[in-house]
Amino acid sequence: MNGNPSEPNEIDELMKELIAGGPQKKMTAKQQRIMESAIEIFLEKGFAAASTSEIAQRAGVAEGTIFRHYKTKKDLLFSITVPMLIRLFQPIAIGDFTPVLDTAYASFEDFLRSVLKNRYDFARKHLPVIRILLQEIPFQPELREQFFSSVAEQIGGRMTAVMVHFQEKGEIVPLPSASAIRMWLSVLVGFVGTRLLILPDADWDDEAEMERCIRFIMNGMKA
Amino acid sequence: MNGNPSEPNEIDELMKELIAGGPQKKMTAKQQRIMESAIEIFLEKGFAAASTSEIAQRAGVAEGTIFRHYKTKKDLLFSITVPMLIRLFQPIAIGDFTPVLDTAYASFEDFLRSVLKNRYDFARKHLPVIRILLQEIPFQPELREQFFSSVAEQIGGRMTAVMVHFQEKGEIVPLPSASAIRMWLSVLVGFVGTRLLILPDADWDDEAEMERCIRFIMNGMKA
Amino acid sequence: MNGNPSEPNEIDELMKELIAGGPQKKMTAKQQRIMESAIEIFLEKGFAAASTSEIAQRAGVAEGTIFRHYKTKKDLLFSITVPMLIRLFQPIAIGDFTPVLDTAYASFEDFLRSVLKNRYDFARKHLPVIRILLQEIPFQPELREQFFSSVAEQIGGRMTAVMVHFQEKGEIVPLPSASAIRMWLSVLVGFVGTRLLILPDADWDDEAEMERCIRFIMNGMKA
């Protein structure tokens, strides 16, 4: 319908903002409320089934006000999800995860533990938006592209370097790095996903469970 | 008018059919075409954004015809997804997976290899419907309930027994069985999901990659 | 839409049947059940909101069966209402009311009493169909025409003669006969309508109430 692909799109704008430094600083109180309501409703019903009128109502603003701040409903979705997508896979840029990837890191085990703890806390804190992200990625090609470029940049870049580093140090077995990364990532994602999404109400001992994950991975990869 | 929660619902009906033996045998040619079109379109746009008129058009039937076979659009979704949900987690009942859970199975390694191969082939074959299932589970409480009851029955039952069996045989380390199952399942799901959903176009050596998964898990759990 | 006005219509057919003597004798059991279900549902929801599929379902026949017996939904309505319209205003033809109009009738009071009793019993017995008739007359011009020709024939004919007869006998005041008829008919219809339609659940003493009506009319018209 709309969507001239050559003109600069919403995601590019968001990227620029994020890269430039800080994001949407000057959100008015109304804009803030719109975003919060949108998160709630996108989470409950999914993007396609959410209506802007319900978002406006819950935010306590007029319908038109949403479109003053966000050109389309999709822009509203992206303004919620894209920054999260970036923060999820660009912990360096955001700054709350930097030391982990420092190759001077003592051991692979410490690295794993640090990544797990850090990303688990992050996911826990931002669960609703991450959920929306997961729910909408199948339907939004723009999100998917953003996902791949984010992941490629991080995994293809730093993570491979990390794996090579520890393999050269002889700490872990010399698997193809893509396979190796997928192994430990699967276990960590398996834990975080089960913990937060699938069985959030189970009786969890987080510390013990995380330690078991680390032990399992370390054994599995022991050189 | 609709929605009386005490009367037998669509999912219950589908369950009964499946348990009774074979499912929707006598689908007419038109019904078949409706279902295929629905799968295509649900996959592309998601359930909420799919329109019955587009489904009808692609199936080459009148719009009314859909509603002669499926009371509502949701019934159409469930008639596609629920049988798959069941086949995905009830391989025993369906019969294409029985020997795996036989506790006379030689070794945990063989068990893992068998499960992986079997479920990977299954997922590969039924990828579109499984994808729809994954996409819609966040929005359809009925699917979620069905998922939990299916999983609970399988995992809570047979899988725990399997783990205990191999732990007693001393083949694998004595972790809590929920944790142990989650570990190897994460690795297998991580492989299948990456292979089929995330990076289907990458250059994969399936055999080698599956062997790496098995090796990783066996090392990780080695007693 | 359809409805070529020059071809013989459904109502003409029904009229002919009725005049010829007895009506639709050879109704099959299924046709009977269709008619009964139709009466129930037309009564509950009105003709426009009644669906042929619901009628078929309640009658326990296939949808197509209705249209084998009645060309259209409207034909079904007319086959229910038109005979009733005729019986309601042509008591002579039907035969359960003849002596009333016999001008040899003893007194106006007896005449009134006889009409009231007779039509009250009739209305009570055929309440559902009469109700449908009243409900649909505003929307079906064919019914309205039929109503006027039935009434004109009866009222304009016999009733006027009756009034003139009793006025000449000096029993009642010499009002224009249209006015006179309207007066006593209003009171009788007021009673029957209130009794059966408006307040059917009130605590009625029918005999006493009817006598009051007669008394009121006789006083009102006393010469």
Next chain:
Amino acid sequence: MNGNPSEPNEIDELMKELIAGGPQKKMTAKQQRIMESAIEIFLEKGFAAASTSEIAQRAGVAEGTIFRHYKTKKDLLFSITVPMLIRLFQPIAIGDFTPVLDTAYASFEDFLRSVLKNRYDFARKHLPVIRILLQEIPFQPELREQFFSSVAEQIGGRMTAVMVHFQEKGEIVPLPSASAIRMWLSVLVGFVGTRLLILPDADWDDEAEMERCIRFIMNGMKA
């Protein structure tokens, strides 16, 4: 979703407006046109057979506009009929009929004449809406309830008092007041209904005919 019976409904809202003082004052020009078109079309085809798209078209607005002003098609019907139902039976509240019920009224005959004249003029002026009201009362339980509560309040209250008053004054015969009211009301309704609904095209001498009604009732009830 809708239909919670405990939350205040449309009719309650309309009641409150009417009682509070004046009704739908600030109707926009479009809303006015919607209402007028709706009246025309409900009158012609009945509520069930009227389509919102035709109403919109005749009003010269978009179909969606109707639903901005009236939540559902039924709300539109009620917003037309309920105020009329109330004005029809609550002449006191509205103010155009007050002196009639003043028990200081000179004679029963004057009272009758005043009621007849007043309600006849009212019915004549608001014929279309009253017709819709009559047509839809059989199908709308909410209207029926409103009717009974309106009537009960007026008849059960003031009218009974009036009858008792004139009976005590010895002007009229001591019938049960319910019967007495039904008698004269039947005659008046019989006249107004015949005059406006059944035979509007006949050659009527309204003044003479009304006087005949009064005479008939006064004779019928003369003490």
Next chain:
DNA sequence: GATGAATGAGCATTCATTCAT
């Protein structure tokens, strides 16, 4: 900046009727 009335395309669903079996 904020509003909310207005839009009209689009939606899922129902309908009376037909027709091959």
Next chain:
DNA sequence: AATGAATGAATGCTCATTCAT
């Protein structure tokens, strides 16, 4: 005679978006 699958137009209603105020 009876069926019931098939039709496609029509229905009431919702939606994202626009724009005059």
